[in-house]
Amino acid sequence: MQNIDVAIIGGGAAGLSAAIEAKKTGAENVLVLERGEELGGILQQCIHTGFGLHYFKENLNGPEYISRFIKTVHELGIDYKLNTMVLQISPNKKLLAMNSVDGPLRLQAKAIVLAMGCREKPRGALAIPGTRPAGIFTAGTAQRLMDVEGYLVGKKIVILGSGDIGLIMARRFVMEGAKVEAVVELMPYPGGLHRNVVQCLEDFQIPLLLQHTITNIQGRDRLKRVTTAKVDKRFTPIPGTEKNIECDTLILSVGLIPENELSRGLGILIDTKTGGPFVDEHMETSERGLFACGNVVHVHDLVDHVTWSGEVAGKNAARVVLDTFPRYKERISLSAGRNVQYVVPQFISGKKPVNLSIRVKRPARRVEINIGNELAFHKPVVRPSEMVVLTLRENQIMEKTKLTVIVRKRR
Amino acid sequence: MNREITCIICPIGCRATVVLRGENIVSINNLECPRGKPYIINEIKAPVRDFFSIVKIEGASIPVLPIRTTGPIPKEKMLDCMVELAKIVVKAPIKIGNIIVENFCNLGVDVISTKDLDAIQ
Ligand SMILES: Cc1cc2nc3c(=O)[nH]c(=O)nc-3n(C[C@H](O)[C@H](O)[C@H](O)COP(=O)(O)OP(=O)(O)OC[C@H]3O[C@@H](n4cnc5c(N)ncnc54)[C@H](O)[C@@H]3O)c2cc1C
Numbered sequence A: 001m002q003n004i005d006v007a008i009i010g011g012g013a014a015g016l017s018a019a020i021e022a023k024k025t026g027a028e029n030v031l032v033l034e035r036g037e038e039l040g041g042i043l044q045q046c047i048h049t050g051f052g053l054h055y056f057k058e059n060l061n062g063p064e065y066i067s068r069f070i071k072t073v074h075e076l077g078i079d080y081k082l083n084t085m086v087l088q089i090s091p092n093k094k095l096l097a098m099n100s101v102d103g104p105l106r107l108q109a110k111a112i113v114l115a116m117g118c119r120e121k122p123r124g125a126l127a128i129p130g131t132r133p134a135g136i137f138t139a140g141t142a143q144r145l146m147d148v149e150g151y152l153v154g155k156k157i158v159i160l161g162s163g164d165i166g167l168i169m170a171r172r173f174v175m176e177g178a179k180v181e182a183v184v185e186l187m188p189y190p191g192g193l194h195r196n197v198v199q200c201l202e203d204f205q206i207p208l209l210l211q212h213t214i215t216n217i218q219g220r221d222r223l224k225r226v227t228t229a230k231v232d233k234r235f236t237p238i239p240g241t242e243k244n245i246e247c248d249t250l251i252l253s254v255g256l257i258p259e260n261e262l263s264r265g266l267g268i269l270i271d272t273k274t275g276g277p278f279v280d281e282h283m284e285t286s287e288r289g290l291f292a293c294g295n296v297v298h299v300h301d302l303v304d305h306v307t308w309s310g311e312v313a314g315k316n317a318a319r320v321v322l323d324t325f326p327r328y329k330e331r332i333s334l335s336a337g338r339n340v341q342y343v344v345p346q347f348i349s350g351k352k353p354v355n356l357s358i359r360v361k362r363p364a365r366r367v368e369i370n371i372g373n374e375l376a377f378h379k380p381v382v383r384p385s386e387m388v389v390l391t392l393r394e395n396q397i398m399e400k401t402k403l404t405v406i407v408r409k410r411r
Numbered sequence B: 001m002n003r004e005i006t007c008i009i010c011p012i013g014c015r016a017t018v019v020l021r022g023e024n025i026v027s028i029n030n031l032e033c034p035r036g037k038p039y040i041i042n043e044i045k046a047p048v049r050d051f052f053s054i055v056k057i058e059g060a061s062i063p064v065l066p067i068r069t070t071g072p073i074p075k076e077k078m079l080d081c082m083v084e085l086a087k088i089v090v091k092a093p094i095k096i097g098n099i100i101v102e103n104f105c106n107l108g109v110d111v112i113s114t115k116d117l118d119a120i121q
């Protein structure tokens, strides 16, 4: 059994910033466990620009953004193990991991940071009728095949779902010489950032079919055609609106889910709204000394926020090791009310300023965001694709046990 | 002629209706604040975009290297630039920030590597 101070599960943007901050705060023995072949996580395949505008005030792509953290990991002499899968964590902070060099690895940590990221919803989660031909990929898989491994996945492409990864891939396909026939979206508004709709679809005259879905998939060996249909308010396909689109590839960009098998096995409490563990302002989960950050907590749209959450988790994990972790008796719960999908963190002490991440359910204009009964923040527009981040100062908090966050039309 | 252009300066995303007579802008409507106008004018006269892609690399652990240009390029040049880029093959090792093509397609920007890749045997 190897003893370590802070064990970090996952070497993506969240895990690396947690490791760096834990080391800087004073934890000596920090170890990052990463199942992939290199550090960096999903950012290694995100070759488009737009990363780091907030954190570095520079316009970088994914590999550039994460390389800065990898460099710091090396400079600070932080240990990491690649090709290493963490299989189990127990509440007394014992870990079981596995790789082909060490075989099974048993570790005892003083604090643990969960930073496993998220994964994509596959076709199985959608239940589209039809055959099972080749040529159906999730957007992230297509991204990896194209931009890391160098394969163009198809020539005539339909994309289901207008989340950011799907939009970004639409542009990449066109740039690499493929034709994108349509992007099909169930909701009445696009799922991705506004900027991506303009620069990835409108720039290339790619049709965006809102309130549409795919009702059939045809093809024996390779995909031949898909059938689209308009949907009504209850998302049921409207008979008579079906249209066939000839294509050889279908890309699914229908959402991400936090990767929490390990957390569930550990028995920490999971918020059904975020799909990730409940956390407080220190990014501590329901289990003491166990922290979580980045996409494993909730799906972020900007990596800058992922990095910040990793820093909070790493710093506080180190404080647990150093015995300087502040435990407050007070505990105020934050819950999601009208037009709010979720709020993170779900618990705060009310003793210091905290950044709240709020995901709305539906787009709305000229709103106020009420936190409890007293406090209102005005926003000209809110959208599900753009997380709202608000700073709540301790002197703004009036209620002492429970705060409900709602978004409504400005009075 | 009328054109619809979405302003991307802020999250509101106004959809401007632009009336054009030939090359000349007659009017721009439906913008909610003054910041949108210069953006829309630029989108009509000289729109630019970030440029990034991959190029072939030999002797590295992966077959392609992610690259970007050091600044935005004219929007209408993007597909031509892709054709030029397809002709390039680089050799490992390469470092982040290494210049792959100087003054790419005479656009005044360089193509740079965005990843460190070691040479493998
Ligand atoms: C396909 C895809 C594309 C994306 N594109 C964009 C984008 O274009 N722009 C943007 O801002 N955001 C994008 N995101 C969101 C992006 O993931 C976040 O911005 C950020 O990079 C997430 O960082 P993270 O560290 O939380 O997760 P990740 O980067 O996913 O890192 C998690 C790491 O944990 C490792 N891991 C998981 N389980 C284990 C285990 N049991 N043992 C060991 N290691 C484990 C994984 O291998 C991975 O390296 C994308 C997400 C996905 C899934």
Ligand code: SF4
Pocket: B007, B008, B009, B010, B011, B012, B013, B014, B031, B032, B033, B034, B035, B036, B037
């Ligand atoms: S015109 Fe003004 S309000 Fe409208 S999107 Fe542009 S910056 Fe925002």
